Amino acid sequence: MRVLFRIAYRNLREHQTKTLIIGSIIALGMLVLVVGNSVLDTATAGIETSYTQNFTGDIIIAAEGVETPGLTIDSAFTAEGATPIIPDFDETVAYLTGYDGVSAVNPLILGIASAQIEGTGFGIVQLYGVDPERYQTFFPDNIRLLEGSFLTPEQDGAIVLSTASLEMLEETAARNIGVGDRILVTAQNEITGTKIRELEIAGIFEFIAEAQTLQLVSFISLTDIRILNGMTAQVSDAVIAAADFSSDEDSLFGGGGLLGDTTAAAGTSDDLFGGGLVEAVETSDSEIDFESILGDTSQRDLLGQTDESAWNYILLRLDNPDQAERMVAELNREFSAGGMELVAFEWIDGAGTVAQLTNTLKIVFNWLIVVVAVVAVIIIMNTLVISVTERIPEIGTMRAIGARRNFVRRMIVAETLMIAVVFGSVGILAGMGVTGILGATGIESSNQVLQIFMGGPVLSPVVSTTSVVQSFAAVVLVGIFASLYPASIALGIQPVTAMNQN
Amino acid sequence: MAIVTLSDVHKVYPLGKTEVHAVQGVSFDIEEGDFISIAGPSGSGKSTILNMIGCIDTPTEGSVTIDGTVTNDLNDNEITTLRHKVLGFIFQSFNLVPVLNVYENIEFPLLLGKSIPAKAERKEWIEYIVGEVGLDRWMNHKPNELSGGQRQRVAIARALATKPRIVLADEPTANLDSKTGEQIIELMKQVNTDLGTTFIFSTHDHTIVEIADHVIRLQDGKVIKNERRSSSDESEAIGAGSGTTADRAGE
Structure with a gap:
């Protein structure tokens, strides 16, 4: 040799x-x-x-039918139609939380909207609707709060604005904007059309990681993003099915009173149909005021109520991120076998084109x-x-x-x-x-x-x-x-x- | 006992649309220890016969038997092993490996066998044969640092390295001046005498043919003379292939 x-x-x-x-x-x-x-x-x-440490987690779960989880603004613009809602959210979260190899889960709602201030300042913002406590546990160190505070649970009408969005608004408004200022956020969705919400700036932040495509992300309270996204359909369906408003006129108009038994719409319906109005109708000897009754907006309000179990994505943190590819395949097999209308993606699929x-x-x-x-x-x-x-x-x-x-x-x-x-x-x-x-x-x-x-x-x-x-x-x-x-x-x-x- | 036997050997080469009958029904035996010259003019078939004896070419018809083995049906590995064990080669153009020095060139065939001798054993044997060919002082020189005669001495030493029973030399003096040529032939004769190695060489040099003790003369692919000389310079005609006649070498 x-x-x-x-x-x-x-x-x-x-x-x-x-x-x-x-x-x-x-x-x-x-x-x-x-x-x-x-x-x-x-x-x-x-x-x-x-x-993975700031935006996507290791695995992204979406409802079946989602081809690309658009977590970034570039993919949000290219996504077709509204992102479907995760079915059976609570059961899904429970299933994923107990899944071997999963260390944490974080649900997420995504939206895109235009932001205005005093009718002059204008900018595009990508909205993340998050459960504040869960989000901050899942991504403990991903943002730097510069002013104000982060969202708190149950908080409504608030937005935590990114510095990039703030700068865009300040530039177009030609003035300084800060915590406490109110902005109008306008979004369009396929379910309820155009929605406008007035939100108070609760805080100003920046992402610690310098990923340019995510600098327009701002955090918004859950109720508001659900309204902007038209995430009310499930509540409506549930209430309508229970009260059977559309198909059973007897229960709506017949029976002992004009509105019949209102207990079917228990909980929320008590405030709407019970109390003074029903009592007044039942006890009044005077002529029925049909105009005032038909002009009642309570049904519309009910239909407009947000679905608290409506989420677009669930992000998963793994014990071993190197196993992500294998686990995605495994989860997709199990979703398919179990008839769960879900699909799992690797982080890169949700990370946008860049x-x-x-x-x-x-x-x-x-x-x-x-x-x-x-x-x-x-x-x-x-x-x-x-x-x-x-x-x-x-x-x-x-x-x-x-x-x-x-x-x-x-x-x-x-x-x-x-x-x-x-x-x-x-x-x-x-x-x-x-x-x-x-x-x-x-x-x-x-x-x-x-x-x-x-x-x-x-x-x-x-x-x-x-x-x-x-x-x-x-x-x-x-x-x-x-x-x-x-x-x-x-x-x-x-x-x-x-x-x-x- | 014959160490080489050719039986009715033919060799036909295609040449365009025609065929060249280089060897036509040649038969002869070579005894072990012979110092034999295959002589003849250019194109007489002597190189072809030498190649077939050296198992680097095969006959179109007939058989070649080397050391009791009929070579016709051997596969490449078997024939390579036979060449390595039984045959040594000396080429007209020396054909040394240019990147190896004298010692390494001589050692090279020893490294090709299945069982490679120990380094010390190799060294002792190589030094002996280098001494035999008179190149003691040139062991570390590359072929391009040697004269033609020295290179041919290296080639002789390399041919002897595996202690073959037969050494084939194709026109070994053709590229040398006459004096050096004589020295090389004398050296081969000396090795033949000292080690009993059979030497078969092709040549058209009359002087060299004179030294051989067995001469096979070819013409147009046929043996025209096959004679063995005794020490008293009496020649003995040997029955051989077509056209064989008893004659005195050089006549």
């Missing part, structure tokens, strides 16, 4: 120029591969941490590297073919004096692998060095688009073990592939060619 490497090494040394040209191509390829993948890995890891673009960029980059590798293979292969052709008498002689075909094959592979591994390692080490320098100095960019891809204004890449291992595997594969054709030529050299050279 040693003689193989001795011959391989000396042949490479003998043809220094050729070796250096091929070696430089390999080394440069490996350098680019290591640096590129390290930068992309760091950016991806940064984006993943940023999104985070997905980073992944795409990495795939594109690796394909580019594949193309470069193919070119490198062809260059190395051609050079080796020339080298083998020049050595026909030498190889023929080796065969004549007792070298088996396998020896010749191994000799060619050893030569190719040696050049690939030696120069590939040099390239990988250089790549690690360059990545180390970039990591120490940091790659800064004031360009917002670049910042999105970098996961922030400064990217400090670190060498990823995966990148090094992949690069080394790539260079070995390049070496093996590049040696196949030259080896086949060498194997075709007959011992008699040694004589023919005479």
Whole structure:
């Protein structure tokens, strides 16, 4: 075996120029591969941490029919129609909370609206309706409150505005805006049409993670986002079904009194139908005032009441985030088998186009590297073919004096692998060095688009073990592939060619 | 006992749409320890016969038997093993591995076998044969640092490294000046005498043919003379293939 490497090494040394040209191509390829993948890995890891720890959790659960969970403003704009509501919310939460490997759950309502102040200031805001306590437990350190306070449970008519939204409003309103100011938020939904809510700014905050696409997110009290989103249908359905308002006129108008038995709409209906009005109708001897009765808005108010179990998404935090892909598949299997109208997504699916673009960029980059590798293979292969052709008498002689075909094959592979591994390692080490320098100095960019891809204004890449291992595997594969054709030529050299050279 | 036997060997090469009959029904035996010259003009078939004896070419018809083994039906690995164990080669153009030095070139065939001798054993044997060929001081030199004669000495040493029973030499002196050529032939003769190795060499050099103790003369792919010489310079005709006649070498 040693003689193989001795011959391989000396042949490479003998043809220094050729070796250096091929070696430089390999080394440069490996350098680019290591640096590129390290930068992309760091950016991806940064984006993943940023999104999973601040916005998406590890897994996103949505109602069946959701194709992409649009947690970011870019995906909110591209989403078609209203986001369906999670069915059987309480049971679903209970099921997911007890699911093996899930450490926390956080429900979420999403909305998008225009914000106005005093009819002048204007801006688009993405609204997150959250259970304040659950949200802050799920994402304990993701925001920095600059002014005022975060939402409190049961709080209505409040919004906690992001600095980016605030700046947009201040710019258009041409004045300072702060806690206590009131803004008009207008949203359109397919169920109840246009809805306008006046909200008081309860606080001003910024996300600690610098993810540009999420800077327009503001937090809004649950009742208000449900009204803006038209999340009342379920309450209406429930009440209508119970009272059977639409199909049973007797129970509505007949019976002992005008409104009949109002107990069916227990709870909320007591205030609406019980008490003074019913009593007045029942006890009055005077003519019935149909106009006043038909002008009653109580049914409409009932229908307009929000559904407190209406949520768009449930975010899951896992004990081991690396298991997310496996668990998504497992959950989807179980949802399907159990007839649960739910679908599970990985965080990246809800992270919007930018985070997905980073992944795409990495795939594109690796394909580019594949193309470069193919070119490198062809260059190395051609050079080796020339080298083998020049050595026909030498190889023929080796065969004549007792070298088996396998020896010749191994000799060619050893030569190719040696050049690939030696120069590939040099390239990988250089790549690690360059990545180390970039990591120490940091790659800064004031360009917002670049910042999105970098996961922030400064990217400090670190060498990823995966990148090094992949690069080394790539260079070995390049070496093996590049040696196949030259080896086949060498194997075709007959011992008699040694004589023919005479 | 014959160490090499050719029986009615034919070799036909395609040449465009025609065929070249390089060897036509050649039969002869070579005894172990022979110092034999296969002589003849260019195109007479001597290299083809040497290649078939060396198992690097196969006959179109007939059989070649080396050391009791009929080579026709051996597969590549078997034939490679046979070459490695029984045969040594000396080429007209020396054919040394250019990136290996003298010592390494001689050692190379020893590293190709299934059982590789121990390093010390190799070293002792290589130093012996390097001494035999007179290249003690050149062990660490590369082939391109040696003269033609020195390179051929290395080739002889390499051919002897595996202690083969037969050494084949194809025009071993063709690329050497006459004086060096003579020295090389003398060296081969000396090894033949010292180690009992059978030497089979092709040549068209009359001077060299004179030294051989068994001469097979070819013409147009046929044996025209096959004679063994005794020490008293009496020649003995040997029954052989077509066209064989008893004659005195060089006549």
